Structure formats: structure tokens, C-alpha cells
Amino acid sequence: MGKTTPPRRADAERNIAAILATATRLLSADPGASVAEIAKAAGVGRVTLYGHFPSRESLVDAVLERAVDQAEQVLSGLDLDGLPAAEALERLVTSSWEILDRHSRLFVAADRALPGERIRERHSGPLARVERLIGRGRDEGAFRTDLPLSWLVSTFLAVLHTAAGEIEAGRLPREEAAGVLTETLRSLLVTQ
Amino acid sequence: MGKTTPPRRADAERNIAAILATATRLLSADPGASVAEIAKAAGVGRVTLYGHFPSRESLVDAVLERAVDQAEQVLSGLDLDGLPAAEALERLVTSSWEILDRHSRLFVAADRALPGERIRERHSGPLARVERLIGRGRDEGAFRTDLPLSWLVSTFLAVLHTAAGEIEAGRLPREEAAGVLTETLRSLLVTQ
Missing domain, CATH: 1.10.357.10 (Tetracycline Repressor, domain 2)
Structure with missing residues (x-):
């Protein structure tokens, strides 16, 4: 870890912010929007999304x-x-x-x-x-x-x-x- | 199938009735009761239960x-x-x-x-x-x-x-x- 930790944390925060903003937008259009759709629209991989939100329930x-x-x-x-x-x-x-x-x-x-x-x-x-x-x-x-x-x-x-x-x-x-x-x-x- | 169908259907109906009565009893005591607990208490296998109710949602x-x-x-x-x-x-x-x-x-x-x-x-x-x-x-x-x-x-x-x-x-x-x-x-x- 060491010197790489701060940028990683900043990346993580950016990803979380993008996921939440995108999920808000997609779920407001379609309450049944899937995690895969949200990850794609947020420009992150599903693995990254699941790393932050282990289930659709935790994301919602x-x-x-x-x-x-x-x-x-x-x-x-x-x-x-x-x-x-x-x-x-x-x-x-x-x-x-x-x-x-x-x-x-x-x-x-x-x-x-x-x-x-x-x-x-x-x-x-x-x-x-x-x-x-x-x-x-x-x-x-x-x-x-x-x-x-x-x-x-x-x-x-x-x-x-x-x-x-x-x-x-x-x-x-x-x-x-x-x-x-x-x-x-x-x-x-x-x-x- | 042939002659075996009626008894099988009767078995299925008995199993469904037992599952629903048991699920009602267990969920009334604990809303978080699991499918495994319900199957066990109803005296049926999980495979049998899932054959009739493919998800916990469909059972509830x-x-x-x-x-x-x-x-x-x-x-x-x-x-x-x-x-x-x-x-x-x-x-x-x-x-x-x-x-x-x-x-x-x-x-x-x-x-x-x-x-x-x-x-x-x-x-x-x-x-x-x-x-x-x-x-x-x-x-x-x-x-x-x-x-x-x-x-x-x-x-x-x-x-x-x-x-x-x-x-x-x-x-x-x-x-x-x-x-x-x-x-x-x-x-x-x-x-x-």
C-alpha cells in the first residue's frame, strides 16, 4: 500500500460517487434497473461496483x-x-x-x-x-x-x-x- | 406417467399444503424464517420445496x-x-x-x-x-x-x-x- 493508498482512495470515492449518482438517475427512470445496467452506465466494472456494494439491496x-x-x-x-x-x-x-x-x-x-x-x-x-x-x-x-x-x-x-x-x-x-x-x-x- | 400420475399429483398437493401451512406458522413466528427451515419443519426436502416454489419470494x-x-x-x-x-x-x-x-x-x-x-x-x-x-x-x-x-x-x-x-x-x-x-x-x- 504506502504511497498508492491516497490515489486509490480517491479513485474509490470517485467511483462510489459516480455509481450513486448513476443509480439514482437510472432507478428514478426504472425502479427495476439492474446492477449490471447501473455499472455500465456509471462506467465501472461489475466487480468494482460489487466491491463497494455487495448486493443490489445495499446499493439501493x-x-x-x-x-x-x-x-x-x-x-x-x-x-x-x-x-x-x-x-x-x-x-x-x-x-x-x-x-x-x-x-x-x-x-x-x-x-x-x-x-x-x-x-x-x-x-x-x-x-x-x-x-x-x-x-x-x-x-x-x-x-x-x-x-x-x-x-x-x-x-x-x-x-x-x-x-x-x-x-x-x-x-x-x-x-x-x-x-x-x-x-x-x-x-x-x-x-x- | 400413466397410472402413476394421480398419486404423484396427490403427493404434490399434500406437500404443497404442508409447505404452506408450515410456512404460515414459521413466518408468523419469525418473518425472517428461511426456506431451509420451512422445508425441514414441513418434512419435505429443499429440492421438493423449490420444485413447487422456485424462490423464497414465490413461497411468501x-x-x-x-x-x-x-x-x-x-x-x-x-x-x-x-x-x-x-x-x-x-x-x-x-x-x-x-x-x-x-x-x-x-x-x-x-x-x-x-x-x-x-x-x-x-x-x-x-x-x-x-x-x-x-x-x-x-x-x-x-x-x-x-x-x-x-x-x-x-x-x-x-x-x-x-x-x-x-x-x-x-x-x-x-x-x-x-x-x-x-x-x-x-x-x-x-x-x-
């Missing part, structure tokens, strides 16, 4: 992690604290959906390749944001308190997830999704 | 199909038509949950092994029942009409599915699930 998992990190960067720019909880909810749902919508087939790929609990873990950053907002709405008397907070947070994710699947299955027109989601989550959370 | 799929068929037999015995829609909803949610609760780890196994869309297809019988009830409630003015019927049906399944996952993850006490589900779906469906 890394793609999901990267997409959620990027989502977190967008969501952290939202100023929710200055808004009443119900308005903040609408803004958070709309922004979350805009991000998810761009990656909705990626989400379908993740749903096929990963256990539901892993998908939830990968969303722990955005879900902590949802949990804070619901908690504040409950404290302010704007949101319901008769159901467990953790349940409302998990249902929030499940409903967003369902919208991605409904669009993919052709049952929900993409342009109706944001409105349907906002109204569904409002009914679920806001005190009647 | 067949187990899910069988469980939903059994659920349909129970649900078809419910008399929902004589009840107001909101009461019928509560009865359908409670009965659906009783069935799902017995199989909740099976549902976790299905979630891990099968695409979400396949799981939805396998539930087409129970979902048709849910769709009829929601449609009737809308006709009677008891349920909301501002969201697409197909969306409400898919969200119904997603919310039940979420409860199974929340129990498995230790975030929702099993004894609270029926009440939480009824209240969640009431908020989602019943006109405020």
Missing part, C-alpha cells in the same frame, strides 16, 4: 440514504417555526412531496428492495422534523392528542409513501397528489 | 394469498349492509385488524419479500369490500367525497399495514392497535 439502500440527505438539506431551509402549526404542516407536506415526487420511482425501488423498517430508519432525519411539528401542534391545541405521537409520525410517512405507489400504479394523477396529501394529513392531524 | 407470495383467502372467508360472513356506514366501517376495521393481528408478522414477512403493488393485488378481495363500503358511505353522505375513492381504499390498506409494522417495531402496544386504527380511519373517512 445507499441511494436512498443519499436522496434523504439531499431532502434534509432542502427541508432544513424551511422556516416552519414562525407559522401556525396547521400552516406549517401544509408547507412541510408540500415541500416533502415536491422532493419525493422527483424521486417517486426511487421510492418504489426502495420499497421493492428494502424492508419497510429500514426505509423508516433512513428517513429518521425528516421524520424527526415531522415529529417536532406534530408535537408543537399538539402543545398549541391545534393537532389531535388522542393518538400516539409515534403513530401519527409513522402514518405521515406511510401516506406519503402510498401516494408514490398510487402514482406509479396509475391510480392517482401526479398533479392531484399534493392536494390529496395535504387534505389527507390535515384530516388525520388537525383537531376538528 | 403463496402464503400471503392463502392467508388473504382465509381472511375473505371470515370477512364475507360480516353483515355490513344492515348497518349505517360509519358503524359498518368500525366493524370492518375491527374484524380486518383481528385477522391481520393474528398474521401481523406474516405481513412483515410479505412486506420484506414482495413489492408493495403485489401485496395490494393479493388483497384485491378485501379491498373490493372496503371500496364497496366507502362508496356506500359516500352515497349516503356519511363519508367524504373530496378525495378519490381509490386513494381512500389504498390509504385504508396502508394504515392497517402501518399498524402491523409499528407493533413489530415495538412502537405501538398490540392492545392499542384496534382503537388507534378505528379512530385513524374514522378521521380519514367520516364527514366532519
Whole structure:
């Protein structure tokens, strides 16, 4: 190793970045894209790809992690604290959906390749944001308190997830999704 | 073949029945149960099992199909038509949950092994029942009409599915699930 280690590591990092960017692009176009297709489009050999991601599942998992990190960067720019909880909810749902919508087939790929609990873990950053907002709405008397907070947070994710699947299955027109989601989550959370 | 075909077919049917019953039992105890464990517990060789179910996915799929068929037999015995829609909803949610609760780890196994869309297809019988009830409630003015019927049906399944996952993850006490589900779906469906 010795002097060769730094360039090798740099090569590896470049390969990983190329694989993840390419996998994101291909899986967003076709949730069933194969590892061989992704390796070819990323310009790396399958052996190199498998060296970094030993299974398709681990590759999809890394793609999901990267997409959620990027989502977190967008969501952290939202100023929710200055808004009443119900308005903040609408803004958070709309922004979350805009991000998810761009990656909705990626989400379908993740749903096929990963256990539901892993998908939830990968969303722990955005879900902590949802949990804070619901908690504040409950404290302010704007949101319901008769159901467990953790349940409302998990249902929030499940409903967003369902919208991605409904669009993919052709049952929900993409342009109706944001409105349907906002109204569904409002009914679920806001005190009647 | 000739005279040997009928007994062979009978053997095959017995093996399939034993495999499916055993797989249901093992996956209900441990959603990660392996094909080898299931074959051993069912008293068949792995080659025999793979002859009927070429992949773990196809086995889990067949187990899910069988469980939903059994659920349909129970649900078809419910008399929902004589009840107001909101009461019928509560009865359908409670009965659906009783069935799902017995199989909740099976549902976790299905979630891990099968695409979400396949799981939805396998539930087409129970979902048709849910769709009829929601449609009737809308006709009677008891349920909301501002969201697409197909969306409400898919969200119904997603919310039940979420409860199974929340129990498995230790975030929702099993004894609270029926009440939480009824209240969640009431908020989602019943006109405020």
C-alpha cells in the first residue's frame, strides 16, 4: 500500500460517487434497473461496483440514504417555526412531496428492495422534523392528542409513501397528489 | 406417467399444503424464517420445496394469498349492509385488524419479500369490500367525497399495514392497535 493508498482512495470515492449518482438517475427512470445496467452506465466494472456494494439491496439502500440527505438539506431551509402549526404542516407536506415526487420511482425501488423498517430508519432525519411539528401542534391545541405521537409520525410517512405507489400504479394523477396529501394529513392531524 | 400420475399429483398437493401451512406458522413466528427451515419443519426436502416454489419470494407470495383467502372467508360472513356506514366501517376495521393481528408478522414477512403493488393485488378481495363500503358511505353522505375513492381504499390498506409494522417495531402496544386504527380511519373517512 504506502504511497498508492491516497490515489486509490480517491479513485474509490470517485467511483462510489459516480455509481450513486448513476443509480439514482437510472432507478428514478426504472425502479427495476439492474446492477449490471447501473455499472455500465456509471462506467465501472461489475466487480468494482460489487466491491463497494455487495448486493443490489445495499446499493439501493445507499441511494436512498443519499436522496434523504439531499431532502434534509432542502427541508432544513424551511422556516416552519414562525407559522401556525396547521400552516406549517401544509408547507412541510408540500415541500416533502415536491422532493419525493422527483424521486417517486426511487421510492418504489426502495420499497421493492428494502424492508419497510429500514426505509423508516433512513428517513429518521425528516421524520424527526415531522415529529417536532406534530408535537408543537399538539402543545398549541391545534393537532389531535388522542393518538400516539409515534403513530401519527409513522402514518405521515406511510401516506406519503402510498401516494408514490398510487402514482406509479396509475391510480392517482401526479398533479392531484399534493392536494390529496395535504387534505389527507390535515384530516388525520388537525383537531376538528 | 400413466397410472402413476394421480398419486404423484396427490403427493404434490399434500406437500404443497404442508409447505404452506408450515410456512404460515414459521413466518408468523419469525418473518425472517428461511426456506431451509420451512422445508425441514414441513418434512419435505429443499429440492421438493423449490420444485413447487422456485424462490423464497414465490413461497411468501403463496402464503400471503392463502392467508388473504382465509381472511375473505371470515370477512364475507360480516353483515355490513344492515348497518349505517360509519358503524359498518368500525366493524370492518375491527374484524380486518383481528385477522391481520393474528398474521401481523406474516405481513412483515410479505412486506420484506414482495413489492408493495403485489401485496395490494393479493388483497384485491378485501379491498373490493372496503371500496364497496366507502362508496356506500359516500352515497349516503356519511363519508367524504373530496378525495378519490381509490386513494381512500389504498390509504385504508396502508394504515392497517402501518399498524402491523409499528407493533413489530415495538412502537405501538398490540392492545392499542384496534382503537388507534378505528379512530385513524374514522378521521380519514367520516364527514366532519
